[in-house]
Structures are given as structure tokens and as C-alpha cells.
Amino acid sequence: SAVISQKPSRDICQRGTSLTIQCQVDSQVTMMFWYRQQPGQSLTLIATANQGSEATYESGFVIDKFPISRPNLTFSTLTVSNMSPEDSSIYLCSVEVLVSGGEAFFGQGTRLTVV
Amino acid sequence: QQQVKQSPQSLIVQKGGISIINCAYENTAFDYFPWYQQFPGKGPALLIAIRPDVSEKKEGRFTISFNKSAKQFSLHIMDSQPGDSATYFCAASMEGSGYALNFGKGTSLLVTP
Numbered sequence: 093s094a095v096i097s098q099k100p101s102r103d104i105c106q107r108g109t110s111l112t113i114q115c116q117v118d119s120q121v122t123m124m125f126w127y128r129q130q131p132g133q134s135l136t137l138i139a140t141a142n143q144g145s146e147a148t149y150e151s152g153f154v155i156d157k158f159p160i161s162r163p164n165l166t167f168s169t170l171t172v173s174n175m176s177p178e179d180s181s182i183y184l185c186s187v188e189v190l191v192s193g194g195e196a197f198f199g200q201g202t203r204l205t206v207v
Numbered sequence: 208q209q210q211v212k213q214s215p216q217s218l219i220v221q222k223g224g225i226s227i228i229n230c231a232y233e234n235t236a237f238d239y240f241p242w243y244q245q246f247p248g249k250g251p252a253l254l255i256a257i258r259p260d261v262s263e264k265k266e267g268r269f270t271i272s273f274n275k276s277a278k279q280f281s282l283h284i285m286d287s288q289p290g291d292s293a294t295y296f297c298a299a300s301m302e303g304s305g306y307a308l309n310f311g312k313g314t315s316l317l318v319t320p
Contacts, residue, residue, distance in 0.1 A: 096250075123305050134296060134310045135251070142305075184250055188306050195241070196300075196308055198250035 094119055094187050098199035105175055105206050112171045113202045115185030120165035123188040126158070129201070130181045138183075141168050175206045210234055211299050213311025220318050226284040228314045230297035233278065237299040239306060242271065242282045245294045245313075254295070255282070287318045 095118040105111050115124065123142060127135040138158055139149045147160040161169045172179055185199040213230045220226045230240075241256035257264045257271040257280065264271045270283040284291055294315050298308040 125307055127308075134312045135308070136310075137307050140305055140307055186308075195253055195256065196306065197253065198243075200248075200250045203248075 093195075094121065094189050094197045096185055096187060096197060096199035098185050098202050100202055101200060102203040103205070105204065107176050107206055109175055110171055110173045111175065111204060112169050113183055113185070115168045115170070115199055117166045117187050119189075121187040121189065122165070124162060124168045125186040125188070125196070126160065126168075126170045127184040127186060127198075128181045129184060135184065138170070172204065175204075177206045180204055180206045209312065210309040211297060211311040213297050213314060215314060216312065217315040218317070220284075220287045220316065222287060222289060222318055222320050224287050224318075226287045226291070226316055226318070227281060228295055228297070228316075229279065229281045230299075230311050231277075231279045232299050232309075234299070234301070235278070236301045236303060237309075238302060239300045240271070240273065240280050241298050241300075241308070242269075243296045243298065243310075245296065251296060284316075287316075289318045289320055292316055292318050 097116045099114045126138040129135045137150050138153045139147045141147045141160050141162040143162045159171045182201040184201045211232050242254045243251035244254045245251045255266050255269045268285045273280045294313045296313045297311040300306040300308050
């Protein structure tokens with residue numbers, strides 16, 4: 093398994109500002125994923141972040157709005173830029189542990205409220 | 208477009224009963240089917256997972272049944288307990304996408320005492 097720490101756990105932000113969410117893993121992993129979970133909804137993949145390459149974004153998500161960094165095999169950040177109330181969601185970091193057969197583990201999430 | 212369809216949206220079961228949640232998928236390239244349990248304020252936790260080479264997997268009170276020809280899989284929770292009250296998500300992924308998960312919409316389970 094993998095232990096994933098996300099910071100901050102929650103934040104309230106003003107519209108038009110940006111927030112950077114950090115994800116730290118206790119072991120080296122190749123694949124890291126960022127998901128969004130809107131209130132009472134399911135999880136939607138934002139992007140896949142591999143170390144040493146540009147993040148791959150899903151349809152409906154763009155780099156200018158959600159820039160991602162992946163400087164090493166244990167760390168990644170997701171920035172939510174120029175926020176609006178529609179960005180209020182839980183943002184979750186996930187890692188895939190290949191030695192566990194591709195099992196994915198999640199951080200506790202960052203609950204973002206934009207006012 | 209929802210690639211994994213989950214039902215029911217909500218479920219109420221009495222303590223000791225069997226909870227059953229169903230999922231269906233279209234993409235035959237999916238080769239990994241996990242179930243996640245999520246409590247309020249927490250991230251999803253992997254509960255149990257199955258690959259298409261088996262039709263059933265059991266871990267404790269939790270069983271996945273998998274029907275490859277029907278492209279359906281289900282989670283059975285035996286002897287349901289109030290502590291099982293949570294939201295359950297089925298998901299599907301494939302090696303070709305680096306095992307990025309496609310989630311169902313979730314089922315809110317309430318187990319009454």
C-alpha cells in the first residue's frame with residue numbers, strides 16, 4: 093500500500109485567486125493522478141502526472157486552469173487557478189502501486205470552498 | 208459520458224442483511240474492477256478488486272461477482288453492519304490508460320440497527 097498526505101486538508105478562498113495543493117507519498121510511484129469530487133458526486137479524473145513528463149489532462153480540464161507539477165517520484169502539486177465558486181470541490185491525489193497489481197490509493201482530499 | 212453505470216443510487220438495509228450494488232460497463236478493454244468505500248470527509252479506500260479472469264472474489268464479508276459476457280459486476284456485503292454505512296463506488300480501469308479510474312456515480316448505503 094501507500095500512505096498519501098495532502099495539504100491543505102481544506103481551505104476557503106476568494107474568487108480570482110489560486111490555490112496550490114500538495115501531495116506527498118511515502119514511497120516512489122510512477123503514476124500519480126488528480127481527481128475532483130464535486131459535492132455529493134462521483135470522482136472525475138483531472139489529469140495523470142508522470143515524473144519527467146508533462147501531465148496528461150482529461151477532456152474538460154486544461155493546463156492553464158489546473159497546472160500540475162511532478163518534480164520527483166514522491167511529490168506532486170495541483171494548482172487551481174483563477175478560482176470561481178464552480179471550483180468548490182474536493183480535490184484528491186491518487187497513486188498507483190504497481191507491485192500491488194495496479195491498486196490505486198487515495199489521499200484524504202482537499203476540500204476547497206470558493207467564495 | 209459515464210463509462211461505468213452504478214445502481215442503486217441509495218440503499219437501506221437492516222443490520223444482518225445483504226447489501227447488493229450493481230455496476231455495468233461498456234468498454235471491453237477494461238481489465239481491472241475495484242470497489243471503493245468512502246466515509247464523509249475521507250478519501251476513498253480500496254475495498255476489494257477483481258480482474259476479468261475470475262468470476263468471483265471474496266474477502267471477509269465482501270464479495271465481488273463478475274460477469275464478463277454481460278459486462279456487469281456487483282458487490283455483495285454479507286451480514287451488513289451499521290459501520291458499513293458509507294458511499295460505495297465501483298470503478299473500472301485498463302492498463303492502456305495507466306489504470307486511471309473511471310468511477311460509477313456511487314451508492315449511499317445506510318445500514319439500520
